[in-house]
Amino acid sequence: MKNPLARIPDFGQSIWLDYIKRSFTQSGELKKLIDQDGLRGVTSNPAIFEEAIAQSDDYNDTLASLQKDNLSPQDAFLRIAIEDVQTAADLFKGVYADTKALDGYVSLEVSPGLARDTEGSITEARSSWKTLDRKNVMIKIPGTAEGLPAIKQLISEGININVTLLFSLDRYRATTTAYIEGLEQRAANGGSLENIASVASFFLSRIDTMVDPMLDKIAQEQPEHATLARQLQGKVAIASACDAYAIYQEVFTSERFKALEAKGAKPQRLLWASTGVKNKAYPDLMYMEALIGPDTVNTVPKETLEAYRDHGNPASRLESGLEEGRYVLYQLENVLGIKLADITQKLEDEGIQKFTKPFDSLMKVIGEKSKKVTS
Template identity: 70%
Template sequence: MKNPLAQIPDFGQSIWLDYIRRKFIASGELQALIDNDDLRGVTSNPAIFEEAIAHSDDYTQAIHDLAKAGKSAEEIFLAIAIEDVQNAAHLFHDVYERTNALDGYVSLEVSPSLALDTEGTIAEAKSSWKTLDSKNVMIKIPGTKEGLPAITEVIGSGINVNVTLLFGLERYREVAEAYIAGLEELDKKGQPLENVASVASFFLSRIDAMVDPLLEKIVAENTGRSLEAKQLIGKVAIASARVAYHIYKEVFGSERFKALEAKGAKPQRLLWASTSTKNPAYRDVIYIEELIGPNTVNTVPKDTLNAFRDHGKPADRLEAGIEEAQWVLYQLEDVVGIKLLDISKKLEEEGIQKFIKPYTSLIDVLNQKREEALAS
């Protein structure tokens, strides 16, 4: 019998891993996950690379060689990241071919300092894509207001995009429409549409981590809203995801998209991100189990991947309870008085900072290692 992870694709969902490190790729560990768990992709971010580069000796020789070649700390980081992504993408080439370019992608993020810089994002996305020189990679672009025109431009240039840092439903709809606009641009240029792939990364546990304390405070104050607030604890992220999927089906079932689909375009799949459980009171695989469904991706950290392999219960649950999900969001806003738009805005701002901080730390470490290499 297949292990629980390997059963998830039977329900139309692909599991990607939210982790990358040079030794992990070279040792055969990543290949084993592809072979045994039907792992279908990898995502990376500045925090993951900071952990890998600053806290291991995997990169000592590479940093030394790049420093001696006169590279800056930023250039050293990009060279290291690109090599890791290329090596991982090579391992996923067969997955990419077997799934007809649906899966097998490895994602590389633009610099987090560009999250509010449209032109800078476009320039770095195009530059990294050219350097990576691989069909089965995605460039991660934050789904900020400034990121929307960048998504359209980059998709319109035939580049695969993983839209990251999505927390709100309104912004998710804008991102889906930005993707379609990019496909329309590509079509106007007479370029093939079937070669372009994209995912929209909707972050989950961070929503509950921000909303739950607000609900718990209302419960503790024992006001007229306490009972309603108590019923919503731990439910808002999954409810948001289910409603986002409802939007996905509406946008990609539209006549506008169907015209592109007839020319080979793929829908931009929803990807569930931030799926490790922050609250120990919740089941450690809740953000996988509750959101398994067709035409979706879930990117999970190693610990959560191992937990699901051990005791996960795969089943198609994503579309179960859409009415309840809509009721949860209605109660949250109109009865309890917590506005999701305010929450998603705060989470977006926090999310940018949570990637800038490790990136800055990493550049500081690389500067130090660079000076040591030059001094030797």
């Protein structure tokens, strides 16, 4: 009998892993997850690479070799990251073929400093896509206001895109528009729409991490709303995800998208990100369990993946939570006066900083380690 993790795809959801490290891809550990747990993809980000490079000796030989080429820390990092992503992507070739290009992807993010730079994002994404030279990779572009035009342009060029750092429902809807406009532009230019893939990464736990203290304050200071405020703690992120899924269903069953689908286009699936539970008072699999549903992806940290294999209980729950999710968001804004749009904008700004800081730290680590391994 398949373990709980391996049974999740039976309900229409693909599990990707939010982790990458050279020894992990080369030791056979990643291949084992693919074969035994039905793992269907990998995502990476600057914080993951910082941990991999700073806290291991996996890259010492590579850094010594790159130091001889007199590369800058950023160029050295891109060489390392591209090699790791290529290795992982090759392990997923079978998944990519078996799922007819639906899954089997490995994601590489553009430099965090480009989150507000449309042209810079386009240039780096094109360069990384060309250098990676793999059909089953995605370039991660933050879903900022400046990122949306880049997403449209890159999709029109046939580059697979993972739209990251999405918190806002309005921004998510704009992301689906950018994807569709990119496909329309490509079709108008005579390009094929087949095997172009994109996911929209909607972040979860950070929403509750920011909203819960606000609810706690209301519970303490407004006795008339105390019960409701406590009831909504730990529920806002899942409610937002459910609303995002309703948008997904609306957009990708529309006549506009059906015209593209007839030409070979695939929907841009929602990907649940930041699904590790940060509040230890909550069940460790809270986000994973609630958001299993058709045509979705969940990218999970390694420890959450292992926890689900151990004691997960897969079932299709996402669609049954749509109405409750809408009511949670209604109560949050119209009864308690918490404006979700303000929170999600702050989370986007902080999210960019959360990736910029480890990236800057990573550049320092690479510089220091490069000198150490060649001294």
